[in-house]
Amino acid sequence: MKLSTKHLLGIKDLTRDDIQLILTTAAQFKEVLQRPVKKVPSLRDVTIVNLFYENSTRTRMSFELAERRLSADVLNFAATTSSAAKGETLLDTVNNILSMKVDMVVMRHSASGAPHFLAKHIPAAIVNAGDGINEHPTQALLDAFSMKEKLGRLEGLKVAIIGDIMHSRVALSNMYLLRKMGAEITIAGPPTLIPKYIEEALDVRVEYNLKRALQWCDVANVLRIQLERQNQPLFSSLREYNLAYGINRRLLESLGKDIVIMHPGPINRGVELDSDVADGPFSIVLNQVENGVAVRMAVLYLLAGE
Secondary structure (H helix, E strand, O other), X not given: OXXXXXXXXXXXXXXXXXXXXXXXXXXXXXXXXXXXOOOOOOOOOOEEEEEEOOOOOHHXXXXXXXXXXXXXXXXXEEHHHOHHHHOOOHHHHHHHHHOOOOOEEEEEEOOOOHHHHHHHHOOOEEEEEEEOOOEOHHHHHHHHHHHHHHHOOOOOOEEEEEXXXXXXXXXXXXXXXXXXXXXXXXXXXOHHHOOOOHXXXXXXXXXXXXXXXXXXXXXXXXXXXXXHHOOOOOOOOHXXXXXXXXXXXXXXXXXXXXXXXXXXXOOOEOOOXXXXXXXXXXXXXXXXXXXXXXXXHHHHHHHHHO
């Protein structure tokens, strides 16, 4: 089987079959990662460049590890230490890299739509590793993989996405994916951090009361407050946010049922999650990190197959 697309620009462009194929392939690669020798020759002679115009630790390391586990040749490019800092355009940078015969570009950029722009102009396969506040497709795929691994299904699952929805590309990719796979979604957070008309646009419920959202859901995917993307204060203080929307052990124990806690990282401890929740028995945060490598291996492998 093949993906219906040459690039991974966003979940919006994937079919349900594409998503299923990526998750199934990721399960096979997760088995590979449990072996003593964790490397396969699947992408030998394939050259991949990691083009990161925004700071990233977890995503970049996860992609790089996935590439090396597949035996690809890897080039790392950080915009802050390159000619991009001297004013070179995105297209010039990429054309220079392509002249080195690169097959695939993994790209993170602060401008929404940057990977789509590249896909129109260059022949290499493009993987979006996060573009502005638009999408972060591999995060949504690894979140879905982690939910399915933990709870056995996505169809009919009740997922609450909690926090800074307005500035989160993770939230948007998760909403697209979960709706395609038949899950129900509730968005929860302060009114100032939830976009208007999101209920009609994306077929989700909105809930401003955290405890009600947690009582409803099977899974709570908790997002980071992205202060760096906020042009003006959207709530009075982090302490106040924590009191209204922070999740602690006492709150979870008051629900009378078990729910799964997820977080795309990095966690602001003491703001959206207390440490005893982030590190506690409800949390699958470290599983998400582990699954990220297998899911990204699957994406790279399937796109290279094109």
